[in-house]
Amino acid sequence: xxxxxxxxxxxxxxxxxxxxxxxxxxxxxxxxxxxxxxxxxxxxxxxxxxxxxxxxxxxxxxxxxxxxxxxxxxxxxxxxxxxxxxxxxxxxxxxxxxxxxxxxxxxxxxxxxxxxxxxxxxxxxxxxxxxxxxxxxxxxxxxxxxxxxxxxxxxxxxxxxxxxxxxxxxxxxxxxxxxxxxxxxxxxxxxxxxxxxxxxxxxxxxxxxxxxxxxxxxxxxxxxxxxxxxxxxxxxxxxxxxxxxxxxxxxxxxxxxxxxxxxxxxxxxxxxxxxxxxxxxxxxxxxxxxxxxxxxxxxxxxxxxxxxxxxxxxxxxxxxxxxxxxxxxxxxxxxxxxxxxxxxxxxxxxxxxxxxxxxxxxxxxxxxxxxxxxxxxxxxxxxxxxxxxxxxxxxxxxxxxxxxxxxxxxxxxxxxxxxxxxxxxxxxxxxxxxxxxxxxxxxxxxxxxxxxxxxxxxxxxxxxxxxxxxxxxxxxxxxxxxxxxxxxxxxxxxxxxxxxx
Amino acid sequence: xxxxxxxxxxxxxxxxxxxxxxxxxxxxxxxxxxxxxxxxxxxxxxxxxxxxxxxxxxxxxxxxxxxxxxxxxxxxxxxxxxxxxxxxxxxxxxxxxxxxxxxxxxxxxxxxxxxxxxxxxxxxxxxxxxxxxxxxxxxxxxxxxxxxxxxxxxxxxxxxxxxxxxxxxxxxxxxxxxxxxxxxxxxxxxxxxxxxxxxxxxxxxxxxxxxxxxxxxxxxxxxxxxxxxxxxxxxxxxxxxxxxxxxxxxxxxxxxxxxxxxxxxxxxxxxxxxxxxxxxxxxxxxxxxxxxxxxxxxxxxxxxxxxxxxxxxxxxxxxxxxxxxxxxxxxxxxxxxxxxxxxxxxxxxxxxxxxxxxxxxxxxxxxxxxxxxxxxxxxxxxxxxxxxxxxxxxxxxxxxxxxxxxxxxxxxxxxxxxxxxxxxxxxxxxxxxxxxxxxxxxxxxxxxxxxxxxxxxxxxxxxxxxxxxxxxxxxxxxxxxxxxxxxxxxxxxxxxx
Numbered sequence: 001x002x003x004x005x006x007x008x009x010x011x012x013x014x015x016x017x018x019x020x021x022x023x024x025x026x027x028x029x030x031x032x033x034x035x036x037x038x039x040x041x042x043x044x045x046x047x048x049x050x051x052x053x054x055x056x057x058x059x060x061x062x063x064x065x066x067x068x069x070x071x072x073x074x075x076x077x078x079x080x081x082x083x084x085x086x087x088x089x090x091x092x093x094x095x096x097x098x099x100x101x102x103x104x105x106x107x108x109x110x111x112x113x114x115x116x117x118x119x120x121x122x123x124x125x126x127x128x129x130x131x132x133x134x135x136x137x138x139x140x141x142x143x144x145x146x147x148x149x150x151x152x153x154x155x156x157x158x159x160x161x162x163x164x165x166x167x168x169x170x171x172x173x174x175x176x177x178x179x180x181x182x183x184x185x186x187x188x189x190x191x192x193x194x195x196x197x198x199x200x201x202x203x204x205x206x207x208x209x210x211x212x213x214x215x216x217x218x219x220x221x222x223x224x225x226x227x228x229x230x231x232x233x234x235x236x237x238x239x240x241x242x243x244x245x246x247x248x249x250x251x252x253x254x255x256x257x258x259x260x261x262x263x264x265x266x267x268x269x270x271x272x273x274x275x276x277x278x279x280x281x282x283x284x285x286x287x288x289x290x291x292x293x294x295x296x297x298x299x300x301x302x303x304x305x306x307x308x309x310x311x312x313x314x315x316x317x318x319x320x321x322x323x324x325x326x327x328x329x330x331x332x333x334x335x336x337x338x339x340x341x342x343x344x345x346x347x348x349x350x351x352x353x354x355x356x357x358x359x360x361x362x363x364x365x366x367x368x369x370x371x372x373x374x375x376x377x378x379x380x381x382x383x384x385x386x387x388x389x390x391x392x393x394x395x396x397x398x399x400x401x402x403x404x405x406x407x408x409x410x411x412x413x414x415x416x417x418x419x420x421x422x423x424x425x426x427x428x429x430x431x432x433x434x435x436x437x438x439x440x441x442x443x444x445x446x447x448x449x450x451x452x453x454x455x456x457x458x459x460x461x462x463x464x465x466x467x468x469x470x471x472x473x474x475x476x477x478x479x480x481x482x483x484x485x486x487x488x489x490x491x492x493x494x495x496x497x498x499x500x501x
Numbered sequence: 502x503x504x505x506x507x508x509x510x511x512x513x514x515x516x517x518x519x520x521x522x523x524x525x526x527x528x529x530x531x532x533x534x535x536x537x538x539x540x541x542x543x544x545x546x547x548x549x550x551x552x553x554x555x556x557x558x559x560x561x562x563x564x565x566x567x568x569x570x571x572x573x574x575x576x577x578x579x580x581x582x583x584x585x586x587x588x589x590x591x592x593x594x595x596x597x598x599x600x601x602x603x604x605x606x607x608x609x610x611x612x613x614x615x616x617x618x619x620x621x622x623x624x625x626x627x628x629x630x631x632x633x634x635x636x637x638x639x640x641x642x643x644x645x646x647x648x649x650x651x652x653x654x655x656x657x658x659x660x661x662x663x664x665x666x667x668x669x670x671x672x673x674x675x676x677x678x679x680x681x682x683x684x685x686x687x688x689x690x691x692x693x694x695x696x697x698x699x700x701x702x703x704x705x706x707x708x709x710x711x712x713x714x715x716x717x718x719x720x721x722x723x724x725x726x727x728x729x730x731x732x733x734x735x736x737x738x739x740x741x742x743x744x745x746x747x748x749x750x751x752x753x754x755x756x757x758x759x760x761x762x763x764x765x766x767x768x769x770x771x772x773x774x775x776x777x778x779x780x781x782x783x784x785x786x787x788x789x790x791x792x793x794x795x796x797x798x799x800x801x802x803x804x805x806x807x808x809x810x811x812x813x814x815x816x817x818x819x820x821x822x823x824x825x826x827x828x829x830x831x832x833x834x835x836x837x838x839x840x841x842x843x844x845x846x847x848x849x850x851x852x853x854x855x856x857x858x859x860x861x862x863x864x865x866x867x868x869x870x871x872x873x874x875x876x877x878x879x880x881x882x883x884x885x886x887x888x889x890x891x892x893x894x895x896x897x898x899x900x901x902x903x904x905x906x907x908x909x910x911x912x913x914x915x916x917x918x919x920x921x922x923x924x925x926x927x928x929x930x931x932x933x934x935x936x937x938x939x940x941x942x943x944x945x946x947x948x949x950x951x952x953x954x955x956x957x958x959x960x961x962x963x964x965x966x967x968x969x970x971x972x973x974x975x976x977x978x979x980x981x982x983x984x985x986x987x988x989x990x991x992x993x994x995x996x997x998x
Contacts, residue, residue: 087565100564107558109565208564212792241567242794318792321597324608325562329656341654345601368599368787377789 003032008169011223012078012230015172016119019066019077026059026066026077026121033079033123037170043151045143046164048084049092049125055079058121073119074233080115081165081174084125085132085208086217088112091122095208096130096158098141099326099352101333109206111175111217111234118233123171126161130354131323132182132210134158135426138417139356146413147190150453153410156186159220163190166220173230174220179211180311181405181430183218184442188405188458191444191484193221193475196430197231197468199437200245203238209322211315212243214434224443224476228252231468247466253473259293261474264398268304269429275408277448281457282404285445285478289402292481294474297398301390306383307432308424312360313367313380314435320364326352359420388436395464400474404429405442405458409450429460439468443475444484456484511675512717513744517752521717524744525724526680526710527672528736530687531665532697533642533705534577540641540664541568541611548703552657560662562606567793570595574664577696578618578639579799580807581666584694584814587622587634589804594796595639599787603656604644612640612667614788618799623670624690626682633671640665660704666696672711672721677740684708684733689815693840701732708736713760714747722751726764727774739767743774818843826856835864841881842868848888849895858895866912867891876916885919894922907931907979935982937989940973943981944989947972948998958994966990 004024007015018024034052041047062077082088085095087105094100108116116122129139137145137160145160147153148168155164159176163183166174167190176183178196187194195218202217209215217234221227229252236249265286270279290296328334328348335351337343353361367376394401406429416423433440442458449455459478463471512523539546542559558566582589596614617638625631644661648654668687674680688699688706699706713724727743730736743765750758765774790796813821815837822833837843846863850856867884870876878884894915898908903926914925926932934940947969948955957965966987973986 085565087563093564095564103564105558105563105565107563107566204565205567206565209793240569242569243567243792317789321599321609321787321789324599324601325564325606327601327603327608329603330561330606331563339652341603342601365787368789370785370787373787373789 002035003030004028005032007032008036010172012075012172012221012226013223015078016072016074016076020072026062026119027056029077030055030059030079030121030123033171036168037124037165040148040168040170044146044148044164044168044170046126046145046155046161046168046170047081047124048094048127048142048161051091051122051124055121055123062119062121073117074229075115075173076119078120078173079123079171080120081124081126081162081171082112082122083128083132083159083162083174083176085128085177085210086112086125086175087206087208088122091125093125093208094142095132096128096140096142097326097352097354097357099328099332099349101141103331105206107206110203110238110240112206114234115175115230120173124165126159126165126174128161128176129158129182130357131208131319132158132177132179132215133319133356133360135181135185135423136160136411136413136416138413139354141354144413147410147455149191149455150410150451152412153455154189154413156189156406156410158182159186159218163187163192163194163220166190166222167192169222172222173226175234176218176220177207177210178216178218178430178434179214179315180434181427183220184430184440184458184460185406185427187220187442188444188460189410189456191447191456191458193224193227193441193443193479194458195219195227195231195441195472195475196434196439197235197250198245198439198466200243201231201235201247201250201439201466201468203241203244205238205240205244209318211318212322213318214311214315224441224472224479227441228469228472228476231472235468250468250472253469255473256477256480257293258289258474258477261289261294261400262398263289263294263296264299264394264401265296266299266301266304266394266401266403268301269403273407273425273428274404275448278404278406278408278457281446281448282402282459285459285482286402288482289474289478292477296402299394299398299401301387301394301432303383303386303390304432307387307435308428310380310383310387311427311431311435312363312424313376314384316360316364317368317377317380318364320361320368323353323357323361328352356420384435387432391432391436391438391462391464399463399467400471401462403460403462405460406430409448409455409457433460433462438465439463439471441471441475443479445478445482446484513748515748515752520752522714522744522748522751523717524675524740525672525713525715525721526674526676526740527724528670528674528680528683529667529709529711530684531667531707532691532699534574534664534666535695535697536571536573536577536664538571538573539662540571540574540639541662544662546659546663548705550659552655552659555659556661560606561658562608568611568791570794570797571664574639575618575797575799576803576807576810577694578637578664578666579804580694580811581691581696582619582622582637583804583808584690584811585622585624585634585637585668587619587637589619589799590616591800592616592796592798593618595791595794596788597791598640600784602643602646603654604646604658604661606644606658606661610641610643611791611794612788613638623673624683624686626679626686628679628682630674630679630682632673632679632683635669635671637666637668640667672713672724677737677744680710680740681733681737684736693814694811695840710736710740710743712740712743712747714744714751723760723762725760725762727767728764728777729766729768731769735767735769738769738772739774742767742772746774812840815840815843822856822860826850826860828856828860832860832864835868836860839881845881845884845888845891849892852889852892853895855895855899858899859891862891862895862908862912866909870912870916878916884916886915886921890915890921897922897926901933901935901982902926903931903933904979904983907933910979930978931980933982934977934980935985937985940977940981940985940989941993943973943976944969944986944993946976948990948993955994955998958991959998963991966994
């Protein structure tokens, strides 16, 4: 049984509609998802765990409930995938790390529970850079996900598997986490929608911490309207997370227009380092926004150049502490060492962490050390405030900021693995927003040709704090006017097949 | 002390060098707050519970779990601050203190570094000495590592996340007695504030000491930290030992033996200290602001609310009991020794209005029974009867319904059965008999064959009649009114024999 034939053509909103209107069933949809994963994932390595049995069982329950005439949830029958740093009771969440091999959380994250409560069906956990540290998925302790547009290239990272899974239409919805761009950058590189909400709009409880003051659960969808739908389900106050804002869920705006919106174009994001073809696509997208009634305003974000170093102080400092709990005592594999406690902890961490994670723990430990703290950590916090201030100033005269999501299209796997700084710079356009805690979306804005293959480009739209709904509305209006998300990539025909609208 | 003698004023004068050495002592006291739940999760805590049963994803540091501040802990902490006259900061934050140990599940402790929730304050010891507080901060307790199971170390995380307040004094104390008095006073205040049990045996109060000595008139010298002090007496003994050790070290003149900045562990069995870690081995805790908890505000209204919730403290009660109830300083001291006892006392007095007798019955009766190992109740909270019952007992004795000694038996029975005194008196027929006809009958029976006693009494030795009291009381099963019995016996002997 290969399930619902239109599966790969529809977004989450349309899939739910097909189920509720009885054109298909949740079970048919799940079968289609599992069939597509079985067909494509051997080549793409998006999934680390596929939960076929529980997904089928849940679909059956939903179909039975619908047959009894019970009301359908907002995501009824929609298959989804989770990044492996998200907690679902009894489902392995290894965070892409050997140190958490086999770790099954004893609890379910509230943001996942909210999806499940609305009828979404969890079909699997996805590959990622170890502890979300990376921009290509190559820092995984397990498998490296591929870009469905060109499997020799990265899907971006760190939420590589969650992004590839949606881009290849294996699922219409997945969750990633965005600390410095780990959802927006892959969304751009894979031609789908990725949105990082204002810091504090989605509970972090159950998201394994990397940089606590930066981490946000961030979904991948194939349409902007799906993104609005998902945010209306998973955002909003949560008593388990003190940093989660005591506000209701994000309420999608009803307007279909961006007429009169003032859109800031920051010159620092169009400087050297930006690929010329990518630049042309993003400038074309901005012209489209103007055509749709928005006005552009040139703006300056003068501290942009300090964002990467600032980020790599703040995020690594927090990570060095957040990752201290992986000591082999309570969970995860243990290496005994010489038998002493210190030796056991050291040996466990030596064996369990990969090189990038170790590098960042060392960096973070260094910047917090006595004698270096003021020069590094405290100074980084000051610069972080300056970066936030840049945005505050800009948003006095504009409603949104438009810029590229990534300076280049998808790079080749292996291209940057020997040069961590080059890898870090691939997040140069997403990190400032993370430091400022602002909402930002990446929407497809066309493709460029590289090595004979078409590769997608993302337009990033950034809003002021709490203007999440405005950012999503602009993304939806742009998408409706351009239909870039319908462009079909040039991967193996097997991926393309059945996916065209 | 071998080479020193205690001087009448502060310090120790060396017999060898005639130098007067002045000790400088400061204390760091950790107290567990008596909250319903832990500091950052909703787990309960109970001393002695089965290992790892009072835990959750937060306090076992499961990946992805986050802390949420328990407002009750903050309220209790603020109440303590108010009781100690400290200044509560309007805005404060938590920090992470990073180090690896098996009982520290997150690899860091959530504590407060540069912005404690309160600073200043202090307390005045019964001797009149003022000890100032530097700061008090709020933090979470670690779990417990159990090392005595062969090769293995076992970890119990029940205690992990229990709220602690750490209070740090200025180095204002100069004798071990002052340190002892300080701890006693602090414990009393925390117990009265309802903030902590302060039970060192259960680990709900822990104390570290900083000690240095210097010749009178000179500047302070290197301080040494003492740990592993498991009772107030240990604290006192360890300080005395450490003062002696430091003086001897300086007087040896050998600089290599001079005290260095270090942490020393006290061994109560040998009454000595040994090096635990030197300054060079000290941890770099890499404190930084806890990003999982937002800075929090404590407004003046909240502080005032906690002030109004603060009960009358022991010192004030002792004064009032002496002034208003006429209790002796000793009785007032015993009764206020625990807030639960003082509260119980006041409830009884409210019912019977007889403070002095009630005080007697509590100090000699209730507390004596509580310390009897054959009685299951160990603390006033575990009494099987209520204040109302003790009030009734005091009343029965003072209105002569039962004799004082019978009252003691009744109290014992109250401890054993939880029955009310009236019920016990009724069931056992203990009511004092004052019916003269009945008493005379018992007296005449007791006089049979007691010619010697009779002769003695008749010759003026009226005290000899005491020998007859026992048989009468026995015949009456203790219920005879002894004053009347004595009167009747004398009357019969003197008028009829």
